[in-house]
Amino acid sequence: MSKCCAIAFAVLWIFRQQDPRQIVEEAQRRTTSQSQRYEGTLQVVDAKNKITEKRWQYERLGSYGSSKSVLRFTAPAEVKGVALLVINHTDRASDQWMWTPAINRERRIALQDRSTRFFGTDFSFEDLEERDTDQFEYKLIGQEPVDGSACWKVQSTPRQSKASQYTHSYVWIQRDKFAIAQIENYSKDQLVRRARYTDIRNDQGIWTAHKIDMHDLKRNSHTILTIEKLQYNLPMKDDAFSLQALRRES
Amino acid sequence: MRVIVALLLTAATCFGQAYTQRGFIETRGTFYPQKAAIDPAQGVGESLFRYEGFYRPAATLQIAGAVDVRIDTHHQVGRDFKLSWQDREIRRPVSEVRRLSGIYHNGPLTFEVGKQFIRWGKTDIVTPTDRFAPRDFLNVMDNEFLAVTAARLNYEKGANAIEAVWSPRFTPSRIPLVDQRWSPLVPQTEFTITIRDLRASVPGGPQSGIRWNHTGPVEYALSVYQGFNPLPSFDVVGTNFTPEGVSIDLQRFHSKMLMAGGDIAIPTPLFTLKSEAAHFSSSDDRADEYALYVVQLERQSGEWFFVGGYAGEAITRNGSRAATFAPDRGLTKTLLGRAGYTIDANRGVAFETAVRQNGDGLWVKGEYSQAFGQHWRATLNLTLIRGKLGDFLGQYRQNSHAFLVLRYSF
Numbered sequence: 020m021s022k023c024c025a026i027a028f029a030v031l032w033i034f035r036q037q038d039p040r041q042i043v044e045e046a047q048r049r050t051t052s053q054s055q056r057y058e059g060t061l062q063v064v065d066a067k068n069k070i071t072e073k074r075w076q077y078e079r080l081g082s083y084g085s086s087k088s089v090l091r092f093t094a095p096a097e098v099k100g101v102a103l104l105v106i107n108h109t110d111r112a113s114d115q116w117m118w119t120p121a122i123n124r125e126r127r128i129a130l131q132d133r134s135t136r137f138f139g140t141d142f143s144f145e146d147l148e149e150r151d152t153d154q155f156e157y158k159l160i161g162q163e164p165v166d167g168s169a170c171w172k173v174q175s176t177p178r179q180s181k182a183s184q185y186t187h188s189y190v191w192i193q194r195d196k197f198a199i200a201q202i203e204n205y206s207k208d209q210l211v212r213r214a215r216y217t218d219i220r221n222d223q224g225i226w227t228a229h230k231i232d233m234h235d236l237k238r239n240s241h242t243i244l245t246i247e248k249l250q251y252n253l254p255m256k257d258d259a260f261s262l263q264a265l266r267r268e269s
Numbered sequence: 270m271r272v273i274v275a276l277l278l279t280a281a282t283c284f285g286q287a288y289t290q291r292g293f294i295e296t297r298g299t300f301y302p303q304k305a306a307i308d309p310a311q312g313v314g315e316s317l318f319r320y321e322g323f324y325r326p327a328a329t330l331q332i333a334g335a336v337d338v339r340i341d342t343h344h345q346v347g348r349d350f351k352l353s354w355q356d357r358e359i360r361r362p363v364s365e366v367r368r369l370s371g372i373y374h375n376g377p378l379t380f381e382v383g384k385q386f387i388r389w390g391k392t393d394i395v396t397p398t399d400r401f402a403p404r405d406f407l408n409v410m411d412n413e414f415l416a417v418t419a420a421r422l423n424y425e426k427g428a429n430a431i432e433a434v435w436s437p438r439f440t441p442s443r444i445p446l447v448d449q450r451w452s453p454l455v456p457q458t459e460f461t462i463t464i465r466d467l468r469a470s471v472p473g474g475p476q477s478g479i480r481w482n483h484t485g486p487v488e489y490a491l492s493v494y495q496g497f498n499p500l501p502s503f504d505v506v507g508t509n510f511t512p513e514g515v516s517i518d519l520q521r522f523h524s525k526m527l528m529a530g531g532d533i534a535i536p537t538p539l540f541t542l543k544s545e546a547a548h549f550s551s552s553d554d555r556a557d558e559y560a561l562y563v564v565q566l567e568r569q570s571g572e573w574f575f576v577g578g579y580a581g582e583a584i585t586r587n588g589s590r591a592a593t594f595a596p597d598r599g600l601t602k603t604l605l606g607r608a609g610y611t612i613d614a615n616r617g618v619a620f621e622t623a624v625r626q627n628g629d630g631l632w633v634k635g636e637y638s639q640a641f642g643q644h645w646r647a648t649l650n651l652t653l654i655r656g657k658l659g660d661f662l663g664q665y666r667q668n669s670h671a672f673l674v675l676r677y678s679f
Contacts, residue, residue, distance in 0.1 A: 063614045065613050065614065069613075071614040071615055071640075072643065073614075094643065095640070095643040095644065095678070096291060096293070096643065096644055096678035096679050097293070097640065097644075097646055097676070097678040099291040099678075100291060114484070122388075122414075123386040123387075123388045123414065124388045127484075127488060127534060127536075127541070129536040129540075129541040129567070129569075130536055131536070131537075131538060131539065131540070131541075131568070131569075132541075132568065132569035132570075134571075135569040135570070135571070135572075135574075136572070136611070139611060139613070139614035139615075140614070240613075258374065258376050258377060258425075261377075261425050262425065262430065262484065263374070263379045263423055263425045263430070264374075267331060267372050267374060267379060267381070268331070
């Protein structure tokens with residue numbers, strides 16, 4: 020009896036894993052944390068292989084649909100203090116404000132402006148959002164290895180309520196770690212951005228890519244984000260993620 | 270001065286991680302192709318060193334400080350080597366405390382006291398509700414904000430924020446020097462007229478204001494300000510006829526001002542609509558009573574950034590003052606535009622323009638900027654000004670210029 024149950028559960032588990040929404044939700048669940056902080060180094064490599072380096076500090080409170088994050092540039096010197104506040108919502112696109120110390124003013128990043136590159140990097144403002152699974156429809160395309168790791172390939176399409184520059188994306192999720200290995204973002208039928216997630220390490224029980232290579236196919240440039248000093252579940256206060264915080268701490 | 274700079278730099282080492290700093294040193298060379306009637310100089314050189322430090326002794330407390338040290342070739346900067354606090358000098362001070370404030374925050378409450386920058390409003394170029402933001406208008410078109418000495422209390426809860434400001438000392442905007450090319454008092458006749466600016470006693474009373482801001486899908490704010498106009502008006506206090514010509518003595522005054530206004534930002538699928546409007550009244554009969562409004566559209570697309578709009582004015586009462594210097598009003602009844610293009614991570618171009626609706630004034634600016642490595646940036650600016658003598662923009666038609674700025678940031 021118990022053997023039959025075990026087989027039944029195994030079959031159910033396998034079946035469950037083939038449900039693309041379950042796969043994505045499991046990947047989200049495994050990376051859920053109360054907070055996150057890291058220092059990022061960005062190498063922007065243009066089409067002529069010229070490299071520009073930038074650095075930022077990133078802090079996030081909460082996870083996915085209900086999270087808030089602040090990103091502050093620390094280098095180069097001329098952009099030190101420039102900051103971006105992102106307030107994610109479960110049912111709609113995030114709210115974003117950018118603080119520029121030189122003019123002592125914050126500017127709201129409107130929804131239609133989110134496809135713009137973020138401060139000369141190959142990340143767009145939209146790429147800095149954290150997306151909630153409920154805002155997308157999912158379809159399992161199949162299985163495809165990335166960098167030698169077996170992955171599920173899932174197509175995600177934004178629901179009507181979610182305004183996005185991308186008509187659909189393909190997400191590769193590692194089968195063993197449920198870590199994202201690659202994302203390809205499409206505008207209609209054209210591939211516009213590809214993000215490769217490498218150097219995946221276990222940090223405090225969470226599999227995290229320490230290197231994200233975002234490739235802008237239109238410009239043929241790419242930005243390599245290297246994550247350092249990563250910490251999860253640090254105590255953070257809600258009031259550190261507000262417009263006033265953006266202003267007083269930059 | 271060197272001692273102060275040395276102390277500030279040493280502070281970085283002493284305070285360790287609780288201390289952050291930034292700053293730059295820049296040199297600017299400006300070339301005017303045309304000589305002005307009262308100012309034959311065509312080349313101006315200036316250098317500025319700015320240092321900003323932030324010390325956080327506790328999680329809820331921060332002290333922010335900044336100093337400027339500058340020098341120039343054209344005597345727009347004074348030659349008195351004392352550290353300035355009040356920003357009331359006619360010329361830019363050689364060294365000044367640009368900012369020095371303490372910030373305490375606890376939950377939704379933020380309290381800042383000291384010399385600080387306070388910005389209200391949402392629009393660009395003309396910002397009617399931005400009342401605690403006096404500017405340095407020595408060069409009129411390339412102006413910088415001045416800090417105000419004030420106490421600011423902000424309560425932010427969810428989508429709403431209320432900010433109350435009280436400033437015990439009035440900080441006037443710095444206006445162009447009367448003997449230099451940006452002077453708003455250039456004689457408009459063929460006779461020899463000498464203008465003497467007898468200065469003014471700066472008003473001593475406090476200023477206060479309150480602003481409520483809501484940040485939902487549509488962002489809007491209402492604000493009230495009571496204080497003084499940071500921009501001066503002029504009264505004629507004496508006229509002397511001499512064999513050489515006429516000498517006119519002017520006295521500056523800053524009239525009392527009561528402002529009630531609001532601003533709004535509405536995102537639409539194609540662009541963001543931003544608008545700002547305010548009415549200005551005064552108990553001083555010499556001052557005009559008027560309303561300013563701005564409507565602008567904003568859009569980022571690819572590597573482009575566009576802002577276009579219109580600024581308008583409606584005068585509800587004419588004051589008795591003889592003249593006024595008011596760039597905010599001078600840029601009304603005007604179509605305004607700004608565009609920027611990011612070439613790559615290091616290079617960008619920007620264009621700005623203001624065209625009077627009656628065609629009497631035009632201002633066009635083009636700027637190319639390039640970063641070199643992690644610290645250096647060069648900016649080349651070309652500004653064209655055209656128009657009629659009686660127009661706010663047109664009066665500066667001899668001041669088209671080009672400048673090159675080389676900045677080292679740290």
